[in-house]
Amino acid sequence: MSAHTLDLKNRATGDKIRGRLFYALLLVSVTVGFVLLGTLLVDVFRKGLPFVDGILLTEPPSAVPERAGARPAILGTIYIMGLLLVMAVPIGVGTAIYLEEYANREKWYNRLLELNIQNLAAVPSIVYGILGLAFLVRGLGLGRVTLAGAMILTLLVLPIVIVASREAIRAVPDSIRQGAYALGATQWQTISRQVLPAAIPGIATGSILALARAIGETAPLILVGALTYVAFDPTILGPFTALPIQIYQWIARPQEDFRLLAAAAIIVLLVILLTMNAFAIWLRNRYQRRW
Amino acid sequence: MSEMERAHIAPVRIGSVDERILTERQERVVNQRRDVLFTVEDLTVSYAGVPALKNVSLDIYKNFITAFIGPSGCGKSTFIRCFNRMNDLIPTAAVQGTVRYHGADLYAKDVDPVEVRKRIGMVFQKPNPFPKSIYDNVAFGPRILHMRGSLDERVERALRHAALWDEVKNRLKASALSLSGGQQQRLCIARCLAVEPDVILMDEPASALDPISTTAIEDLMHDLKQEYAIVIVTHNMQQAARVADMTAFFSVEVDQERDHRTGILVEYDTTPTIFTQPADKRTEGYVTGRFG
Numbered sequence: 109m110s111a112h113t114l115d116l117k118n119r120a121t122g123d124k125i126r127g128r129l130f131y132a133l134l135l136v137s138v139t140v141g142f143v144l145l146g147t148l149l150v151d152v153f154r155k156g157l158p159f160v161d162g163i164l165l166t167e168p169p170s171a172v173p174e175r176a177g178a179r180p181a182i183l184g185t186i187y188i189m190g191l192l193l194v195m196a197v198p199i200g201v202g203t204a205i206y207l208e209e210y211a212n213r214e215k216w217y218n219r220l221l222e223l224n225i226q227n228l229a230a231v232p233s234i235v236y237g238i239l240g241l242a243f244l245v246r247g248l249g250l251g252r253v254t255l256a257g258a259m260i261l262t263l264l265v266l267p268i269v270i271v272a273s274r275e276a277i278r279a280v281p282d283s284i285r286q287g288a289y290a291l292g293a294t295q296w297q298t299i300s301r302q303v304l305p306a307a308i309p310g311i312a313t314g315s316i317l318a319l320a321r322a323i324g325e326t327a328p329l330i331l332v333g334a335l336t337y338v339a340f341d342p343t344i345l346g347p348f349t350a351l352p353i354q355i356y357q358w359i360a361r362p363q364e365d366f367r368l369l370a371a372a373a374i375i376v377l378l379v380i381l382l383t384m385n386a387f388a389i390w391l392r393n394r395y396q397r398r399w
Numbered sequence: 400m401s402e403m404e405r406a407h408i409a410p411v412r413i414g415s416v417d418e419r420i421l422t423e424r425q426e427r428v429v430n431q432r433r434d435v436l437f438t439v440e441d442l443t444v445s446y447a448g449v450p451a452l453k454n455v456s457l458d459i460y461k462n463f464i465t466a467f468i469g470p471s472g473c474g475k476s477t478f479i480r481c482f483n484r485m486n487d488l489i490p491t492a493a494v495q496g497t498v499r500y501h502g503a504d505l506y507a508k509d510v511d512p513v514e515v516r517k518r519i520g521m522v523f524q525k526p527n528p529f530p531k532s533i534y535d536n537v538a539f540g541p542r543i544l545h546m547r548g549s550l551d552e553r554v555e556r557a558l559r560h561a562a563l564w565d566e567v568k569n570r571l572k573a574s575a576l577s578l579s580g581g582q583q584q585r586l587c588i589a590r591c592l593a594v595e596p597d598v599i600l601m602d603e604p605a606s607a608l609d610p611i612s613t614t615a616i617e618d619l620m621h622d623l624k625q626e627y628a629i630v631i632v633t634h635n636m637q638q639a640a641r642v643a644d645m646t647a648f649f650s651v652e653v654d655q656e657r658d659h660r661t662g663i664l665v666e667y668d669t670t671p672t673i674f675t676q677p678a679d680k681r682t683e684g685y686v687t688g689r690f691g
Contacts (some may be wrong), residue, residue, distance in 0.1 A: 212490065283527035287587070289488060291540040291594055292517030301543065306530055 112338025156371025164372050168339045173365035178373050180338040181354035188350055191258035194323055197315050198302025208277040209299055229267035236264045237331030245332055254348040260328050265318040272314020276307040309395030316388040320381050326352040351377045423670035428644045435460040436628050442496035444477050451477045454663040457647060464620060464629045466639040474662025475632045480602050483519040484512040517544060519597035524603040526583035533567050536575045536586055540594035553593055561589035562619050568635035581612020601631040617642050646673040648682045669676030
């Protein structure tokens with residue numbers, strides 16, 4: 109045996125204490141987040157749940173809280189989602205394909221395009237609302253219609269769809285493209301038959317999350333002219349409202365009953381949102397690939 | 400017993416190549432008819448203006464296995480990618496000189512690289528099956544090329560040819576990614592055979608595989624050369640000695656001043672000559688393991 113005895117004892121050194129402190133700090137952050145969100149949810153559900161019923165889902169708003177529903181707002185939100193899907197996804201995915209597969213980064217206009225997209229993602233939504241009002245509602249003379257609202261939300265979420273799609277496309281390994289090219293595939297065959305199918309789970313997940321972001325937007329819709337009180341079913345080219353607007357309007361009412369209705373509408377919105385997010389997570393896990 | 404099988408029992412070792420096998424092969428290769436398939440003249444490939452390979456001239460023959468050997472960075476992978484214009488996919492790559500295929504210049508202005516790649520197949524270093532079923536992997540080529548005839552038959556023929564059919568015939572719908580590495584590489588070969596190319600380029604096809612899979616691929620190459628020309632890049636000298644009829648040795652020239660490393664063709668001859676009586680000192684140093 110050597111004279112030196114092996115010492116493996118655990119001691120509280122400065123480094124270890126700092127490590128534990130940091131861990132405690134992280135726990136506090138997590139707790140604060142959960143408690144706040146939990147309180148909010150409990151409050152909303154406690155107040156609103158009794159009001160989530162047939163009337164809320166199928167009746168138009170009314171001056172009498174007992175008969176008031178959110179049917180036009182729910183329909184408006186569904187229409188906007190549908191329009192958003194057919195506008196934002198093709199444009200966003202198309203842009204992503206161009207930037208990832210075709211664009212030559214050496215060219216100044218492609219770099220400008222990329223810079224623009226990154227900046228657009230950071231523009232506050234109210235600015236999009238002002239643009240919508242000036243350009244779509246007045247400039248193009250569309251008026252205060254569902255389509256204008258959907259178009260402005262399309263612009264708002266486009267950067268999200270583009271970034272998510274680009275990442276999904278970039279995640280497809282180059283060896284797949286090379287394999288297709290080596291068999292005599294054209295660029296379009298390579299993209300449409302190999303790259304896009306492999307990227308679709310990522311693109312779908314990103315698109316759903318973008319829609320989920322749009323569904324809760326209020327400010328741009330108010331500016332584009334969503335009405336706060338719509339007693340009829342909206343149409344694509346007619347006046348409209350949406351769930352966040354309806355919630356906003358009900359909360360602003362003095363009667364307590366309307367606030368409870370607002371809580372009920374928030375539950376409806378939350379359920380839609382969580383369903384979409386859950387679907388996105390399911391998609392991601394279901395089709396996740398390891399190369 | 401075929402020559403290949405014997406080669407596996409008595410593997411060729413660097414520095415002490417099995418003379419008997421090489422002598423036999425020398426006789427065969429020297430006497431075999433040589434139909435020129437590719438003629439490369441003074442080829443130089445540059446990336447972003449820096450030459451990666453320069454002044455290469457050689458002929459490649461039908462029904463021969465031609466191996467490119469040499470140290471890392473000698474441009475052998477760059478070179479093999481010139482034969483099916485895969486370097487076109489790298490925006491900064493520039494090719495000078497000519498590559499003639501059946502007499503036609505592959506780099507002429509009016510040549511469509513897609514047409515070139517239909518005829519000249521390629522197998523990559525790392526197996527790269529598409530994330531689809533085994534069947535769809537093989538069927539991809541015939542589908543995009545709108546080839547006539549029964550797709551099922553074509554897929555079966557390609558898989559049989561690549562010696563994979565018996566292992567996968569009961570699970571053609573299974574994902575290609577569920578196959579082992581060696582099976583994936585044979586699937587990639589089958590995928591390449593399904594479009595009935597003239598030539599198969601293999602860029603270190605066995606470097607990511609275990610010895611048993613490597614043997615399977617080498618046996619396969621031996622069968623395939625009855626119908627195709629095979630060009631193979633390999634790091635593994637024993638592999639070149641085992642499978643190739645002709646071997647080209649590439650080396651690196653270092654430009655100290657500009658810190659450029661450029662590949663050059665040192666020597667091109669029959670495999671037995673390269674491994675036993677190389678004309679160039681550098682080749683001798685490399686094949687005997689004195690120079691890496």
